[in-house]
Amino acid sequence: MTTFSTELPALDGRxxxxxxxxxxxxxxxxxxxxxxxxxxxxxxxxxAILHSPYxxxxxxxxxxxxxxxxxPDSAVLPDGGAGFPPPSGSGKDPLRRSREDFHxxxxxxxxxxxxxxxxxxxxxxxxxxxxxxxxPFTAPSGQQKLRTFFEKPLEAVRNEPxxxxxxxxxxxxxxxxxxxxxxxxxLRSNSDDTEGRPGRESGVPGATWLATMALPLLRITxxxxxxxxxxxxxxxxxxVMLWPLWRPAxxxxxxxxxxxxxxxxxxxxxxxxxxxxxxxxxxxxxYGAERQRIPGRNFDGVLAPLPVTVT
Numbered sequence: 001m002t003t004f005s006t007e008l009p010a011l012d013g014r015x016x017x018x019x020x021x022x023x024x025x026x027x028x029x030x031x032x033x034x035x036x037x038x039x040x041x042x043x044x045x046x047x048a049i050l051h052s053p054y055x056x057x058x059x060x061x062x063x064x065x066x067x068x069x070x071x072p073d074s075a076v077l078p079d080g081g082a083g084f085p086p087p088s089g090s091g092k093d094p095l096r097r098s099r100e101d102f103h104x105x106x107x108x109x110x111x112x113x114x115x116x117x118x119x120x121x122x123x124x125x126x127x128x129x130x131x132x133x134x135x136p137f138t139a140p141s142g143q144q145k146l147r148t149f150f151e152k153p154l155e156a157v158r159n160e161p162x163x164x165x166x167x168x169x170x171x172x173x174x175x176x177x178x179x180x181x182x183x184x185x186x187l188r189s190n191s192d193d194t195e196g197r198p199g200r201e202s203g204v205p206g207a208t209w210l211a212t213m214a215l216p217l218l219r220i221t222x223x224x225x226x227x228x229x230x231x232x233x234x235x236x237x238x239x240v241m242l243w244p245l246w247r248p249a250x251x252x253x254x255x256x257x258x259x260x261x262x263x264x265x266x267x268x269x270x271x272x273x274x275x276x277x278x279x280x281x282x283x284x285x286x287y288g289a290e291r292q293r294i295p296g297r298n299f300d301g302v303l304a305p306l307p308v309t310v311t
Contacts, residue, residue, distance in 0.1 A: 001036065004055040005249075008168045010207070011048035013041045013245045016289040016303045017183040017207055020137070021167060022048035023255070024213035025060070030252045031216075032067050032078050038249035043284045051249040061165035064210075068157055068164070076150040077116065078213075084112035085120070085147040093145040096131045099123045119215040120146055125222025133227040135220050136239060139181045139291065139300040149180050150212050156205035167206025179203025182211050184292055184304035217256055230259050235269040240306055241289045242266060242273065248282040258283075272309040286310065 011025070012018035022039060029037040029052055038051040054060045067078050075082040086094040086109070097105050102123035106113045125133035134140075138149050156177060157163045166172050178201050179186040186203045218230040226234075231241050242264050250258065263277040264286060273286050288306035 001053050003036065003051055003053065005040075006050045006052070006054060006057060006060060007042060007045075008048045008050060008057055008060070009045070010167060010169050010171050013046045013048060013243075014285075014287050014305075015183075016241060016243075016287075016305070017179070017204065017211055018048070019243050019245075019287070020182060020211035020214050021207040022210075023217055024210035025050060025064075025168075026214075026252060026255060027217060028064065028067055028078075028210070028213050029054075029060075033063050035063075036251075038251045039255060040247055040249045041245040041284075043245075043247055046245060046285075049249075057168045058165065060168060064164045065161045068154065068161065068209075071154065071158075076147060076154050077112075079111075080116045081109060081111040084109045084116060085145070085150065087147055088145050091143070093140070093147075095121050095146045096127075096134065097121070098130065099126065099132055102132050115216050118219050119217075120220075122220045122222055122227070125220075125225060125227035133220070133222060135215065135218065136227070136229050136232050136241075136291075136300075137182070137215060137218060139302070141178075141181065141299040152178070153180065153205055153209035153212055157209045160205070163204075163206035164209075165206070167204065167210055171204045171207060173202035174205055175200055175202045177201065177203035177205055177208075179205075179208045180212065181299075181302045182208060184302040187294065187302060217252075217259065231264075233264075233266050233271070235266055235271050238269070238290065240266070240271055241303070242271065242286055242308065243288075244278075244281070244283040245285050245287070246282045247284055250282075266308075270309045271306075272311060275310050 011022045026039040040049045071078050121132050121134050123132045127133050186201045220229045288308040289303045290306045291301040292304035293301040
């Protein structure tokens with residue numbers, strides 16, 4: 001099988017949403033489409049390069065459209081079962097359980113318990129309400145549930161499949177789409193709006209859907225109290241997301257190992273990252289993000305870029 005190296009200009013690895021979408025693309029191609037796939041990044045443009053049987057971005061988008069079309073109407077994931085994440089019937093999120101109920105949750109969703117559940121919720125850490133902690137890649141706002149984190153992006157690309165190609169070659173923002181708060185540019189002020197309307201959220205559906213597909217690569221755990229998550233690090237009282245960009249084409253298992261490598265850990269609150277091990281790993285830069293609170297809103301906020309000092 002011929003392998004092509006396809007540069008995808010819209011998947012900018014310097015941006016948290018662009019990087020997460022690139023990870024999601026790798027996982028969908030490797031795990032769902034089941035084709036030999038690897039991922040690297042341009043050391044000049046920082047955009048994702050997909051190494052796969054797909055020669056063009058259009059062919060990649062066609063494969064993604066096939067995956068979306070294969071998801072049953074009652075499901076929100078291509079490989080998690082129709083009932084996962086479970087829909088809410090009472091207003092509460094069924095995944096936000098007490099530690100005592102966690103094993104019941106795992107037993108009731110055996111298919112998802114292996115692939116998805118370890119990346120969404122853990123009984124090894126608790127939130128402020130004493131419930132099992134959830135991944136920091138989600139920031140539920142208002143009545144949002146973990147199911148809607150997947151449901152809304154899927155609905156958007158299912159209704160408008162062209163959004164998948166846009167995710168790869170040129171982002172177009174859609175008014176009223178939250179982007180699941182993985183992108184700080186979703187927030188709009190009056191000056192951003194052509195009609196001067198008050199801030200209306202405008203997200204990128206295709207990139208957001210791809211980013212949600214990356215979560216099985218981003219496991220969560222804990223020490224009994226405090227949450228630990230792939231790519232996330234404590235710097236004093238804050239949590240920051242740090243991720244690498246790399247030159248060599250890495251397959252899915254290799255990427256998983258790199259994302260958890262200690263060379264990405266910050267050594268202070270700045271954060272500062274030591275680059276001594278980067279040449280061996282093929283890494284050429286590290287970027288950062290943190291949750292940025294929104295005035296007047298009661299949730300963790302949007303993922304916004306964070307400067308990283310490299311030594």
